[in-house]
Amino acid sequence: MKDDDVLFLNIGAGTLEQLGFMRWAVIKTADVCFSPDVRKMCEANRCGRYGTTWACPPGLGTLEECAERCRRFENCAVFSRFYELEDSFDFEGMMDGHKDFSAASEKLRSMIEGEFLMLSVEGCLKCGKCTYPDAPCRFPERLSGSLEGYGIFVNKLAETAGMPYNSGPNTVTYFGAVFF
Numbered sequence: 001m002k003d004d005d006v007l008f009l010n011i012g013a014g015t016l017e018q019l020g021f022m023r024w025a026v027i028k029t030a031d032v033c034f035s036p037d038v039r040k041m042c043e044a045n046r047c048g049r050y051g052t053t054w055a056c057p058p059g060l061g062t063l064e065e066c067a068e069r070c071r072r073f074e075n076c077a078v079f080s081r082f083y084e085l086e087d088s089f090d091f092e093g094m095m096d097g098h099k100d101f102s103a104a105s106e107k108l109r110s111m112i113e114g115e116f117l118m119l120s121v122e123g124c125l126k127c128g129k130c131t132y133p134d135a136p137c138r139f140p141e142r143l144s145g146s147l148e149g150y151g152i153f154v155n156k157l158a159e160t161a162g163m164p165y166n167s168g169p170n171t172v173t174y175f176g177a178v179f180f
């Protein structure tokens with residue numbers, strides 16, 4: 001394990017690497033862009049998760065409410081991981097990566113001490129059937145909203161953090177963030 005100096009709260013680079021997050025950077029929340037255009041892309045529902053859980057719009061609240069939640073924190077730790085695919089049509093490989101990234105984000109959440117807000121990939125897989133929209137989330141303290149659902153352009157976030165958005169042919173790259 002590499003030197004585990006603290007990057008944010010009690011989490012160090014070694015911890016992130018152990019969880020499979022090969023890339024990370026800490027940026028200022030003031031440099032994160034929240035855009036109504038990203039919300040419009042969510043509404044187009046190309047991922048099929050719009051309006052299915054409390055982790056995506058419209059269950060997350062308005063763009064302004066989302067941005068306000070993030071801006072309570074000064075800093076933003078961005079982390080990412082890429083997964084190899086058989087080819088660019090390997091939907092199963094993409095879904096496996098999505099599930100793995102989501103689980104690793106959850107593990108990271110359980111290790112962080114202090115006040116923070118975690119965002120990760122789209123949707124929420126914690127319950128067999130989400131309570132949305134009929135009843136409140138069963139685990140609000142463990143809910144990670146999606147970066148896109150918060151109106152964040154992930155490619156711009158990656159650029160600001162100095163991290164590659166695309167990891168090359170036949171790969172898929174997922175991102176998460178911890179505001180602290």
Ligand code: SF4
Nearest residue numbers: 054124127130137138
């Ligand atoms: S934790 Fe359960 S109830 Fe809450 S958003 Fe996720 S799936 Fe839905």
